[in-house]
Amino acid sequence: MRLNLTVATRDGTEFVRRVEAESGQKVADCYQCGKCTAGCPVTFAMDLMPHQVVRLLQLGLGDEILESKTIWLCSTCATCTTRCPRNIDLARLMDTLRSTARSAGRTKAGKGIAQFNEVFLDSVRRYGRAHELGIGLRYNLKTGKLFKDSDLARGWFLRGRLKVAVPKIRGVAEIDRIFNEIKRMEGGK
Amino acid sequence: MRYSYYSGCSLHATAREFDLSTRAVCRRLGIELAEIPDWNCCGATAAHSTSHLLGVALAARNLALAGEQGLDVLVPCAACYQRLAVARKEMDQNSELWKRVVRITGRDYTDRVGIKSLLEVLAGLDSEQLAAQVVRPLEGLKVACYYGCLLVRPPAVTGFDDPEHPRTMDRLVRLAGAESVDWDYKTECCGAAQGVSNEPVALKLARDILEVASRAGADCLVCACPLCQSNLDARQGHVNRAYGTSLKLPVMYFTQLLGLAFGFDERELGLDTLFVDPRPVIRALG
Secondary structure, eight states: OOOOHHHHHHHHHHHHHHHHHHHOOOGGGOOOOOHHHHHOTTGGGOSSOHHHHHHHHHHTOHHHHHTOSHHHHOOOOOHHHHHOTTOOOHHHHHHHHHHHHHHTTOOGGGHHHHHHHHHHHHHHHHHSSOOHHHHHHHHHHHHTOTTTTHHHHHHHHHTTOOOOSOOOOTTHHHHHHHHHHHHHHHOOO | OEEEEOOOSGGGTTTHHHHHHHHHHHHHTTOEEEEOTTOOOOOHHHHHHHOHHHHHHHHHHHHHHHHHHTSOEEEOSHHHHHHHHHHHHHHHHOHHHHHHHHHHHOOOOOSOOOEEEHHHHHHTSOHHHHHTTOSSOOTTOEEEEOOTTTTTOSHHHHOOSOSSSOOHHHHHHHHTTOEEOOOSOTTOOOOTTHHHHSHHHHHHHHHHHHHHHHHTTOSEEEESOHHHHIIIIITHHHHHHHHTOOOOOOEEEHHHHHHHHTTOOTTTTTGGGSSSOOHHHHHTTO
């Protein structure tokens, strides 16, 4: 991997400061043992190994991280968090990196996953609940894969496990308020 | 024993048999479940991946509602359980966060309630109380207990069982008269929501789990999470298609297995609505 360390010293410090503040993790604590990578179930699909993400943070190289598939492939299983000998909550760090990438509009490397999150939260905001059928349909429309999982939907439907009616809660205005307040506090989208 | 019941969204739809079997087993054990009135979605991975504050606030509204009930919360779904437990822990430890969340939700969260997974509650009962309900011991049934990620990890949040080698579900399975097999993938991740958003990754993880369980001699697998169940059961056909395998391993909720041992019939527990039909394996026991 070729790294431009000049960029790192110029813009990196501010990026790392923000990531550390938001995640509550100190990246300097990591001594690069690689235990997170050894236990991670998704490394087979990742472009950066989890310990490399932390190393890049130590070097202040945010761009490489925000453009990587790794932050989106992390499924938050917390095996890394559980095993880290330096008590770094890497799963939490990945959360922060995902939300940072999203606010910066840099979701290209994890497009499908970012779109799924959006559709899911839209359901929560409208109804206060996750309406599985609606989420599946809207996700398929959004990604253009119209028939994805249609066999499963049919199977669930035949088994009486697909709820067609929308489960709207009474306090849906409260949920909308939560989304609005957070948008106001955090700015952006 | 009485709990606030947080069923979560899936238990009202694709995981309705988890709800059915949870209610059946709890009723039999004298555990009363009072559903949290007007509960909302915990936010799941989508919320905490988007904004940490959103993840905590969505969970916190439920905690405030449970606080009004004044009961500890029992949560069957591993993922919902963890979202509520994380929110509670973080607000307890960080009064600034707590104040912000109260402002955001407009609900005072002062009556702090405990958060327990269904597995933790059932595993906390004494063996005799459980064994007394077993009218149909599932002798000869070999079961792989699959805990997945969020019931036991991270231990700083869950504080329950061993994060690397959990045993509580195995004990329940043995109390039901079945045999719990020793296997290595008890806590490996199933890929979670990537089943929908990035299926190849989830199929690889599901294949590994199913194959390791089969190789360990399991007749079936039991789990405690709707997303795990769906990735391993409903998507098992997709796994077979993608990998040319011919896996046919029934994947039940651990409450369905307990319910069978307690004498409930297959339909009461929703055993007729799974993708890989577990009934042939069960009926072969006689």
